[in-house]
Amino acid sequence: MFQAILEFAFIILIISSIGAALAAILVFCEKYVVNYGPCKIIVNDEKELNVQGGESLLTVLREEKIFIPSACGGRGTCGVCKVKVIDGAGPVLATETPFLTKKEQADNIRLSCQVKVRNNIAIEIPDELFNVKEFHAVCAEIKDLTYDMKRFRFDLKDPPVIKFTAGQYLQLLCPQYQDNSEEVYRAYSIASDPSADNIVDLIIRRVPNGICTTWCFDFLKEGDPVRMNGPYGDFHLSDTDAPMVFVAGGSGMAPFVSILHHMQNNHINRQIKYFFGGNAVKDLCMADEMEAFEDALEGFDFTPVVASPEDDESWDGETGLVTEAVQRQFDSLDGYEGYLCGSPGMIDAAIKVFVALGMPEDKIYFDKFA
Amino acid sequence: MKQSPQEKKLEEILRSTKLVAGGFMGTDTRHPAEVVDDDCSRLEKLGLTAARVAARMRELTELAIPRLGGWIEAEPGKLRVKSEDFKGSLVCPWPHQGAYGKRITIAERMDIGKQLVWTDLNIHMIETHGFFEGKGAFFRVEPAEVAQILFEGLKTAQM
Ligand SMILES: Cc1cc2nc3c(=O)[nH]c(=O)nc-3n(C[C@H](O)[C@H](O)[C@H](O)COP(=O)(O)OP(=O)(O)OC[C@H]3O[C@@H](n4cnc5c(N)ncnc54)[C@H](O)[C@@H]3O)c2cc1C
Numbered sequence: 001m002f003q004a005i006l007e008f009a010f011i012i013l014i015i016s017s018i019g020a021a022l023a024a025i026l027v028f029c030e031k032y033v034v035n036y037g038p039c040k041i042i043v044n045d046e047k048e049l050n051v052q053g054g055e056s057l058l059t060v061l062r063e064e065k066i067f068i069p070s071a072c073g074g075r076g077t078c079g080v081c082k083v084k085v086i087d088g089a090g091p092v093l094a095t096e097t098p099f100l101t102k103k104e105q106a107d108n109i110r111l112s113c114q115v116k117v118r119n120n121i122a123i124e125i126p127d128e129l130f131n132v133k134e135f136h137a138v139c140a141e142i143k144d145l146t147y148d149m150k151r152f153r154f155d156l157k158d159p160p161v162i163k164f165t166a167g168q169y170l171q172l173l174c175p176q177y178q179d180n181s182e183e184v185y186r187a188y189s190i191a192s193d194p195s196a197d198n199i200v201d202l203i204i205r206r207v208p209n210g211i212c213t214t215w216c217f218d219f220l221k222e223g224d225p226v227r228m229n230g231p232y233g234d235f236h237l238s239d240t241d242a243p244m245v246f247v248a249g250g251s252g253m254a255p256f257v258s259i260l261h262h263m264q265n266n267h268i269n270r271q272i273k274y275f276f277g278g279n280a281v282k283d284l285c286m287a288d289e290m291e292a293f294e295d296a297l298e299g300f301d302f303t304p305v306v307a308s309p310e311d312d313e314s315w316d317g318e319t320g321l322v323t324e325a326v327q328r329q330f331d332s333l334d335g336y337e338g339y340l341c342g343s344p345g346m347i348d349a350a351i352k353v354f355v356a357l358g359m360p361e362d363k364i365y366f367d368k369f370a
Numbered sequence: 371m372k373q374s375p376q377e378k379k380l381e382e383i384l385r386s387t388k389l390v391a392g393g394f395m396g397t398d399t400r401h402p403a404e405v406v407d408d409d410c411s412r413l414e415k416l417g418l419t420a421a422r423v424a425a426r427m428r429e430l431t432e433l434a435i436p437r438l439g440g441w442i443e444a445e446p447g448k449l450r451v452k453s454e455d456f457k458g459s460l461v462c463p464w465p466h467q468g469a470y471g472k473r474i475t476i477a478e479r480m481d482i483g484k485q486l487v488w489t490d491l492n493i494h495m496i497e498t499h500g501f502f503e504g505k506g507a508f509f510r511v512e513p514a515e516v517a518q519i520l521f522e523g524l525k526t527a528q529m
């Protein structure tokens with residue numbers, strides 16, 4: 001009996017070993033042996049790229065210097081790398097469905113990091129993505145803004161200049177460090193003057209146990225080389241003359257610094273009321289820079305708002321939630337445009353207040369970053 | 371413990387730093403299923419269930435959200451809570467649909483100054499997978515601390 005059981009176990013062991021070996025061979029062949037040969041990627045019905053098959057669409061496009069935004073380095077965990085694939089992508093994979101709505105699936109939207117190029121593929125991407133470049137830069141300066149926020153200045157090396165619209169963001173590559181064995185990309189709004197095109201400033205807030213922010217705060221040093229790509233995003237100033245309300249908190253300050261520089265450079269003197277909220281006085285930052293903008297821009301008014309000053313903090317400015325300060329200062333926002341940048345919770349709260357004060361939803365601009 | 375290929379794959383993801391810094395297992399060398407079973411029996415001894423813990427965490431998170439990162443007292447003078455969300459979202463290490471915000475909630479038992487910290491992903495993993503994370507993981511939720519910090523007031527109220 002025991003002999004029979006042993007024989008049975010042995011047979012099972014052999015069968016499962018063969019199965020495992022076959023699977024390993026398959027993975028190996030897929031990666032190194034199978035040659036999908038030359039394939040064509042047709043972009044927006046006009047551009048034809050001749051590529052070698054076998055890699056993901058995201059990687060192949062990156063090799064062709066077309067950068068699709070991606071926040072996880074192609075590992076299928078961020079859902080950011082969406083592209084419309086008109087033809088040639090095969091069925092939607094289980095790894096994609098968590099990130100695609102039914103409508104997106106019906107519209108042939110796919111995660112480009114999960115689509116493998118095995119044959120000719122036709123895709124549609126927004127024209128702006130042709131301007132996206134990869135930058136090699138050096139961290140030139142790290143400046144504390146608050147206890148949990150820093151401004152990182154990067155000198156661009158290759159290419160040495162960037163052209164972007166104030167309000168756009170870049171993707172910073174966080175390399176492997178310490179126990180974190182994976183490279184990841186994270187998005188950060190550009191906080192610098194668009195006319196100072198040889199540098200970029202990013203304002204980064206530390207996120208507890210965050211992969212990229214831990215690297216930025218604890219590992220990245222002045223003089224270190226970094227890689228980033230961009231610019232991305234369509235958060236920017238409208239070209240109307242309407243008065244505006246800006247609401248931001250934390251690192252949401254970043255795109256507004258760039259927008260204010262742009263306004264100063266171009267002598268745009270629209271009326272702006274900027275509410276910047278923090279929980280305590282220690283969360284506020286860039287008071288001097290905002291004062292300089294108040295001097296330079298006739299219609300600009302900066303209002304810092306502190307939710308509840310701590311016992312040892314003296315504060316005689318606006319208190320309460322940033323949205324409450326907006327409500328105190330305006331009876332109506334009819335005719336205004338609203339610009340928001342901050343946490344998803346703050347954005348939701350501000351939209352409610354704007355709408356209640358009569359601002360149409362299509363006049364409220366934000367990158368919710370969710 | 372014999373693991374199925376799916377369980378092996380899951381353990382690999384939980385230990386990797388692919389989704390979160392340091393992974394979800396910390397320094398815990400046990401299999402994830404053992405971590406789940408062990409925490410489940412600890413909870414039982416404390417008179418709690420994973421579903422009840424998750425519901426309490428969600429209730430406190432939702433109470434704190436409108437304060438946009440500021441404290442609010444959930445039990446006046448006894449328990450305060452604050453919740454802050456950061457841009458971006460995370461997926462669950464188990465293979466299913468859905469993304470969870472990078473929101474962090476802190477509850478503080480005010481008399482002893484003891485805090486419990488969790489994220490939206492913790493609530494989901496506790497509720498759906500009974501997983502409180504491995505020992506040493508940054509966001510490990512300790513069942514005994516849950517009972518002390520989140521349920522102490524409720525216990526007194528029920529008595
Ligand atoms: C368009 C855009 C623009 C942005 N601009 C800016 C900007 O200008 N400045 C800025 O600071 N940020 C900005 N962000 C956010 C930024 O991209 C990152 O998401 C942010 O910095 C956090 O990245 P991270 O890698 O440090 O955190 P991640 O590692 O991605 O996430 C950390 C979070 O994951 C959760 N978590 C971690 N470990 C665990 C665990 N063990 N168990 C359960 N949960 C866990 C927690 O909620 C934790 O806070 C922007 C985002 C977008 C999309």
Ligand code: FES
Binds near residue numbers: 071074079080111112
């Ligand atoms: S790059 Fe993150 S899902 Fe594709």
Ligand SMILES: [Zn+2]
Binds near residue numbers: 463464466
């Ligand atoms: Zn799950």
